[in-house]
Structures are given as structure tokens and as C-alpha cells.
Amino acid sequence: MMFSKGEYMERLQQVKIEMEQRGLDALFISDPANMNYLTGYDGWSFYVPQMVVVFLEEEEPYWFGRAQDVNGARATSWLSPCHLLSYGDEYVHSKVKHPMDVLSIWVNQHKKKIKRAGVEMEAYYFSPRALKCLESNCDWITFVDAHLLVNEVRMIKSDREIMYMKKAGKIAELAMQAGCDAVKEGARVCDVAAAISHAQLSGTADFGGDYPAIVPLLPAGVLTYAPHITWTDEKIKSGDPVIIELAGCYGRYHAPLARTITAGKPGKVFKNLSTAVIEGIETVLDQVKPGLKCEEVEQMWQDTIARHGYCKDSRIGYSIGVNYPPDWGEHTASLRPGDQTILKPNMTFHLIPGIWLEELGVEISESFVVTTNGCELLSDFPRYSFL
Amino acid sequence: MMFSKGEYMERLQQVKIEMEQRGLDALFISDPANMNYLTGYDGWSFYVPQMVVVFLEEEEPYWFGRAQDVNGARATSWLSPCHLLSYGDEYVHSKVKHPMDVLSIWVNQHKKKIKRAGVEMEAYYFSPRALKCLESNCDWITFVDAHLLVNEVRMIKSDREIMYMKKAGKIAELAMQAGCDAVKEGARVCDVAAAISHAQLSGTADFGGDYPAIVPLLPAGVLTYAPHITWTDEKIKSGDPVIIELAGCYGRYHAPLARTITAGKPGKVFKNLSTAVIEGIETVLDQVKPGLKCEEVEQMWQDTIARHGYCKDSRIGYSIGVNYPPDWGEHTASLRPGDQTILKPNMTFHLIPGIWLEELGVEISESFVVTTNGCELLSDFPRYSFL
Numbered sequence: 001m002m003f004s005k006g007e008y009m010e011r012l013q014q015v016k017i018e019m020e021q022r023g024l025d026a027l028f029i030s031d032p033a034n035m036n037y038l039t040g041y042d043g044w045s046f047y048v049p050q051m052v053v054v055f056l057e058e059e060e061p062y063w064f065g066r067a068q069d070v071n072g073a074r075a076t077s078w079l080s081p082c083h084l085l086s087y088g089d090e091y092v093h094s095k096v097k098h099p100m101d102v103l104s105i106w107v108n109q110h111k112k113k114i115k116r117a118g119v120e121m122e123a124y125y126f127s128p129r130a131l132k133c134l135e136s137n138c139d140w141i142t143f144v145d146a147h148l149l150v151n152e153v154r155m156i157k158s159d160r161e162i163m164y165m166k167k168a169g170k171i172a173e174l175a176m177q178a179g180c181d182a183v184k185e186g187a188r189v190c191d192v193a194a195a196i197s198h199a200q201l202s203g204t205a206d207f208g209g210d211y212p213a214i215v216p217l218l219p220a221g222v223l224t225y226a227p228h229i230t231w232t233d234e235k236i237k238s239g240d241p242v243i244i245e246l247a248g249c250y251g252r253y254h255a256p257l258a259r260t261i262t263a264g265k266p267g268k269v270f271k272n273l274s275t276a277v278i279e280g281i282e283t284v285l286d287q288v289k290p291g292l293k294c295e296e297v298e299q300m301w302q303d304t305i306a307r308h309g310y311c312k313d314s315r316i317g318y319s320i321g322v323n324y325p326p327d328w329g330e331h332t333a334s335l336r337p338g339d340q341t342i343l344k345p346n347m348t349f350h351l352i353p354g355i356w357l358e359e360l361g362v363e364i365s366e367s368f369v370v371t372t373n374g375c376e377l378l379s380d381f382p383r384y385s386f387l
Numbered sequence: 388m389m390f391s392k393g394e395y396m397e398r399l400q401q402v403k404i405e406m407e408q409r410g411l412d413a414l415f416i417s418d419p420a421n422m423n424y425l426t427g428y429d430g431w432s433f434y435v436p437q438m439v440v441v442f443l444e445e446e447e448p449y450w451f452g453r454a455q456d457v458n459g460a461r462a463t464s465w466l467s468p469c470h471l472l473s474y475g476d477e478y479v480h481s482k483v484k485h486p487m488d489v490l491s492i493w494v495n496q497h498k499k500k501i502k503r504a505g506v507e508m509e510a511y512y513f514s515p516r517a518l519k520c521l522e523s524n525c526d527w528i529t530f531v532d533a534h535l536l537v538n539e540v541r542m543i544k545s546d547r548e549i550m551y552m553k554k555a556g557k558i559a560e561l562a563m564q565a566g567c568d569a570v571k572e573g574a575r576v577c578d579v580a581a582a583i584s585h586a587q588l589s590g591t592a593d594f595g596g597d598y599p600a601i602v603p604l605l606p607a608g609v610l611t612y613a614p615h616i617t618w619t620d621e622k623i624k625s626g627d628p629v630i631i632e633l634a635g636c637y638g639r640y641h642a643p644l645a646r647t648i649t650a651g652k653p654g655k656v657f658k659n660l661s662t663a664v665i666e667g668i669e670t671v672l673d674q675v676k677p678g679l680k681c682e683e684v685e686q687m688w689q690d691t692i693a694r695h696g697y698c699k700d701s702r703i704g705y706s707i708g709v710n711y712p713p714d715w716g717e718h719t720a721s722l723r724p725g726d727q728t729i730l731k732p733n734m735t736f737h738l739i740p741g742i743w744l745e746e747l748g749v750e751i752s753e754s755f756v757v758t759t760n761g762c763e764l765l766s767d768f769p770r771y772s773f774l
Binding site: 067074089095119188207214226227229233313314318326331334338 | 429430431432433434454455456458459461462463475476477479480482506508509510511512513514515516517518519532534535575576577578580581582584585586587588589590594595596597598601602604610612613614615616617618619620700701702705712713714716718721723724725743
């Protein structure tokens with residue numbers, strides 16, 4: 001187990017305080033990161049319906065998933081065997097049956113007192129059909145939207161979580177180095193991806209890497225204008241910019257890191273854009289401290305790049321931590337106008353202020369933890385490769 | 388572009404025939420594989436809401452996504468620029484706004500004639516909140532469940548799709564070889580994962596690899612009883628079984644492949660179990676041909692392993708093709724009791740009949756394409772490493 005049972009119980013306690021405030025006697029959790037956060041459960045099983053259910057009046061939550069995955073829950077979670085509920089394989093990708101029918105029948109038999117339950121209405125792995133199934137089978141329960149309830153509890157990390165994120169940051173450094181070493185005129189972008197992925201999974205001699213929630217993003221050349229392109233097997237040309245966005249991952253905890261480099265001598269537009277982005281990052285990192293609002297952090301960035309004649313209309317960062325594909329972001333605080341979240345010690349962010357012009361884009365990022373009087377980076381990697 | 392515009396138009400035509408039969412004048416598609424199948428769009432952007440919308444009366448569908456990803460849609464899809472609709476970054480992971488508001492307003496302004504629309508109620512990336520948003524903003528439209536409508540069109544592959552899957556099969560061979568070479572007494576499982584991932588992404592000298600929809604699954608030792616465990620950084624012990632389930636991926640097309648091997652001499656239970664699984668696979672592959680039902684294929688397997696004293700209560704395979712995380716399965720036909728789907732030429736399946744006992748599990752798989760009179764494997768890799 002990644003954490004002591006005490007730490008899991010503390011997390012649950014915080015979730016229950018929030019449930020009580022919202023008048024929820026049950027919480028149906030589909031987000032695999034939230035499932036992991038409360039129970040330790042870890043497996044690539046989120047492609048079939050599964051849940052963790054927390055009842056306000058019970059100490060221990062229930063895991064519900066495919067029968068085939070009960071052994072995985074036994075191996076990775078702290079839950080007692082009688083709290084592992086399952087459905088048979090005939091429910092998997094069936095056109096006529098839904099796994100939530102099985103959960104509903106169990107709720108019907110054992111939890112008839114539940115009146116008001118939260119569900120994660122915007123989670124990736126909670127479908128409209130799953131909701132309808134719960135609502136129609138448990139029609140005496142009022143289901144309300146509790147999306148992000150657990151995510152918000154996740155925002156402030158424990159010291160052990162920070163330790164894992166620093167390990168992830170170390171892996172990110174190694175992966176970025178592998179990527180930068182592989183970017184050469186004539187190299188195929190897919191081989192850069194392969195070198196990065198190898199470093200991500202192998203980790204260090206002391207600890208191995210876990211799979212990040214997002215594969216390496218490697219737009220090269222003109223494709224740098226499209227930030228979520230993965231890679232091609234085209235060869236890198238001299239002077240081509242290559243964006244490398246990746247994360248180190250340890251025990252599902254992430255430390256993302258992005259750099260933009262060139263094979264050979266960079267052009268003038270690239271240098272100017274990089275200089276502006278780096279100055280913006282440095283301004284932010286110099287001033288970040290507890291008590292600031294997320295929108296104030298973004299404003300520092302805007303003011304800096306405005307002096308270089310640029311503006312950027314997308315958010316420049318977001319809260320990070322434990323996660324699963326397709327995203328390492330926590331979906332809570334964002335560094336952007338209007339976000340009034342106040343920074344507190346042990347919050348962790350990915351500061352990723354890319355600028356994309358029509359002909360090319362530059363992304364340079366840092367992951368940081370808010371400390372008592374400033375911030376600390378999770379990785380140590382030069383931002384200035386082109387100088 | 389991976390396919391000619393003509394091939395995309397043919398796919399659309401088939402989708403429209405099905406829409407007409409179901410009385411749908413619009414289809415809102417959230418599944419990234421379906422979006423790719425109809426438009427070519429490819430990017431790691433499915434962590435934010437996005438859609439392809441097909442209107443029965445219009446030749447060309449619309450792509451709808453984040454403004455930041457429009458360039459990616461320009462680069463990878465065949466759609467005209469005026470068919471790329473977008474929303475601003477203030478809608479991304481916002482607590483008060485939803486991207487589907489923007490799409491709804493556009494539908495309201497331009498598509499007021501639409502009466503009945505299909506949505507994918509069980510797609511990974513279509514949330515209850517997204518549905519509610521469409522339903523409340525476009526309240527004159529009846530939204531009905533059209534989950535799998537496009538997936539079913541995808542089942543029979545074109546010759547070009549088969550060609551891509553054979554390339555994926557070649558990558559799977561190389562990745563499996565890298566994995567088998569790395570499994571040694573004292574090696575860390577994460578380093579086996581790293582070697583596999585490197586081979587998957589690097590591909591061959593002639594063509595690079597794409598990221599598979601699932602990371603390598605590498606349960607080792609006693610963890611082989613839990614099929615969806617990814618990996619640890621523990622060292623492999625002598626005699627430990629290691630399951631290697633992976634896929635080669637080319638242009639988002641998959642060829643999955645699983646083997647179970649041991650570091651050093653395998654034990655008796657392992658050998659017996661492997662022998663039964665292999666015999667079951669061979670029986671199936673010898674007899675698969677067009678005209679058989681999926682459930683009949685499964686029955687052949689059950690009959691064979693029953694002679695060894697085993698039975699398995701989960702499905703032994705499923706339809707495969709183009710896909711994105713978290714799953715490479717198409718969610719249409721499954722090789723299991725009750726599935727009446729009739730095999731036709733150019734259907735493609737992953738036959739993965741694992742058996743998991745309490746102390747260990749064995750998974751051995753093949754991906755095959757149904758031919759005019761039998762089947763052809765996508766990869767060529769020995770099943771008998773322990774003999």
C-alpha cells in the first residue's frame with residue numbers, strides 16, 4: 001500500500017465532512033483517481049464500469065467492479081474482502097445488461113435507508129446510461145451532482161504525497177533528458193517518443209516509474225501550432241522546433257514538464273517567443289506564495305508577456321496530483337482569470353504557459369508545490385537549451 | 388491523412404443509412420475512435436468535451452472542440468475549415484460553464500429543423516452533465532441512445548484498415564520479443580514495461596508505432612491472478628510467471644497480443660494451464676470461418692479446456708480496430724455465450740482466453756482477421772516459450 005490506513009481514513013473523514021455539509025448520505029465515485037485516493041485501488045480496469053461507494057454512516061467504503069478485478073482490489077486496496085462487490089463478465093460491454101443493475105440491486109437489498117446520494121456527473125467514466133440505471137432502479141434516492149467533491153479534498157497534499165510527486169519530478173527530469181538527447185536532425189519523432197517512454201517507465205535505479213495519464217506530446221515543426229498532437233514517424237528537420245510535454249509518474253502521482261527545443265539552430269521568432277515565455281514563468285515562480293489567488297498568478301504572467309507584445313487567451317496552469325488517463329489535471333483550480341482559489345501550502349500546480357502562433361508554438365512548463373513562503377519546483381531542468 | 392476522402396465518405400454513407408433507419412436527423416458522436424473513423428481527427432484532446440456531429444441532410448460533418456485544438460483538426464481531418472467549431476478556454480474544466488452550451492447555441496441558431504438526434508449514452512467521454520446540457524438547451528430535440536451505431540459500422544474493415552492492423556501486428560511481435568527478452572530473474576518489472584513501450588512506439592525501420600489504447604499489462608508472480616494490474620518495480624523471482632499483454636498500434640489501429648512466460652523453469656500448474664489454454668486457442672483458430680456465430684466460437688474453446696478440467700466464465704475475445712484509451716476493444720461483438728453476431732470476412736478479433744486460478748493466471752492471445760474461408764493471424768509469435 002502506498003499510504004498508511006490512517007492516511008486513507010483521514011481522507012475519508014474529510015470527504016464525509018463535505019458529504020454532511022451537502023446533505024449526502026452516500027457518494028458514488030467513478031473517477032479512478034478518486035477511487036485510488038480513498039481506497040488505494042489501482043488497476044487498468046476503468047474501461048469497464050466500476051465505483052467506490054462511501055456511506056456517511058459506515059467507516060469503510062465499498063469497491064464495486066468486474067469479478068475479474070476483485071483480486072486486483074484485494075492486492076492494492078485496504079478494504080476488507082466483504083467490501084469488494086462485483087459483477088459477472090456477462091455484464092461487460094453488453095447491449096442488454098448494465099453493471100449498475102447489479103449495484104442497484106445490492107443497494108436495494110442492503111441500503112434502503114439512503115435518501116440522497118452524490119454522483120460525479122462530469123467524470124470520464126460515468127456514463128449517462130449508468131446514471132439512468134441507478135436512478136431508475138433506486139428511485140427512492142435523490143441523485144445529485146457531487147462532481148469534484150473528492151477532487152477538492154485532494155488539492156492539499158500530505159507530506160507523503162509531496163514525496164511521491166518529487167520522485168515523479170525526478171523521473172520527469174530523466175525523461176526530458178532522454179527526449180532532448182533524442183531530438184536530432186534526421187531522427188524520427190516516434191523514436192523520440194520511444195526514448196521518453198522508456199525513461200518514464202524505467203524510472204531511477206532506486207524506484208521505477210508508473211505510466212503517466214497522458215502519453216508524450218511531441219508536435220514537431222509546423223505541427224507545434226497544434227498542442228495535442230502526439231507524434232508522427234516523420235524525420236525532424238534542421239531548425240525544426242519540437243515541443244516535448246511529458247510527466248514523470250510515481251505511484252499514480254504526476255510531475256508534468258514541458259520544454260520546446262530545436263534540432264540545430266533556432267530561428268528568430270522561436271527565440272523571441274521562448275524568451276517571453278521563460279520571462280513569464282520566472283516572474284510567476286518568483287512571486288507565487290500562499291494567500292495569492294489563482295487569477296492573480298495568471299495576471300502576473302499576462303503583464304510580463306504583454307511587454308513582449310504577446311497575449312494568450314487560455315489558462316496557464318492547473319492543480320495536479322494522483323491521476324489516470326486521459327488527464328493528469330485535477331480539474332479543480334486553474335490559473336486563469338476568474339479563478340478565486342487561494343493558494344495554500346502543499347497545493348501543487350502545473351504551470352504551462354504555452355503560446356501558439358500561426359507558424360509555431362512554444363510550451364515551457366514547471367510543476368511546483370506551494371510552500372509556506374513561496375514555491376518549490378518538482379523538477380530541476382534547464383529552460384534555456386537554445387541559448 | 389490515413390485514408391482517402393472517398394473511404395471516409397463511404398463510412399459516412401453507411402452511418403447515414405443506419406441513422407435513416409433509426410429516424411435520426413442528427414448524430415452527436417463523442418467516442419474519439421468514432422470521431423477519428425469519420426473525420427480522421429487525431430489528438431490527445433479527449434480529456435475535454437469534443438464531438439463530431441453528423442447531419443443526415445448534409446454531406447460533411449462538423450468537428451466541435453476546444454479552440455486550442457482547431458489546428459490539430461486542420462492538420463489531421465479532411466473537414467473544411469468552416470466545419471470546425473470551437474469553444475474558448477474559459478469553458479475547460481469550469482465549474483459554471485460547459486462546452487456543450489456553446490454547441491447548443493450553435494445548434495439553436497443554425498439547425499433548428501433537427502427533431503431527433505442520437506447520442507452515445509455509454510461512451511467514455513460523454514458525461515451525464517453534457518447530455519443534460521444538450522437536452523435543456525435544445526429542448527425541441529428528442530435525444531435517443533445511439534451508442535455503438537458507428538462502432539457497428541466499424542466492425543468490417545476495409546483492405547487498407549487490415550493493412551494498418553497487419554503493421555500493428557508486426558509492431559506487436561517486436562514489442563513482445565522485447566518483453567520476453569527483458570523478463571529475467573532479478574529484472575524489475577518496470578524495466579520490462581520500459582523495453583516493451585520503447586518497441587511499441589519506435590515500431591519498425593519502415594514505419595513508427597503509435598501509442599496503444601492500453602499500457603502494457605504485466606502482472607508478475609502471485610499478481611498474475613489479477614489481470615489488470617499494470618506493473619511494479621519489484622524484481623522478478625526465479626520461476627515467477629509473468630503475463631505480458633500488449634498491443635502494437637499503427638495509426639490508431641491495434642493488434643493486441645498476450646503471452647505468459649516464466650523467468651527460469653516453470654512449475655507444473657503453470658505448464659498444465661498453459662497447455663490447456665494453447666490447445667483451446669488452436670482449436671478455435673483451426674475452425675474460425677465466416678458464417679459461425681460468436682457464441683459458437685466460444686463453445687469450441689469451452690469444450691477443449693473442459694477436457695483438461697478447466698472452465699472459464701468470462702468472455703474469450705472481442706472485436707478490435709481503431710481506438711483510443713482506455714480500451715482497444717470495439718464494444719460490439721464478444722466471443723461469449725449469447726452473442727449471435729455472425730462472423731464475416733474482414734472482421735477482426737482479439738482472442739484472449741485467459742484462465743486465472745487462485746495462485747496464478749495464464750493469458751495467451753492472438754489477434755486475427757476473418758478471411759473468406761478461415762482466419763489469418765495479425766502477428767506471428769511462438770506460443771510455446773516454456774516447452
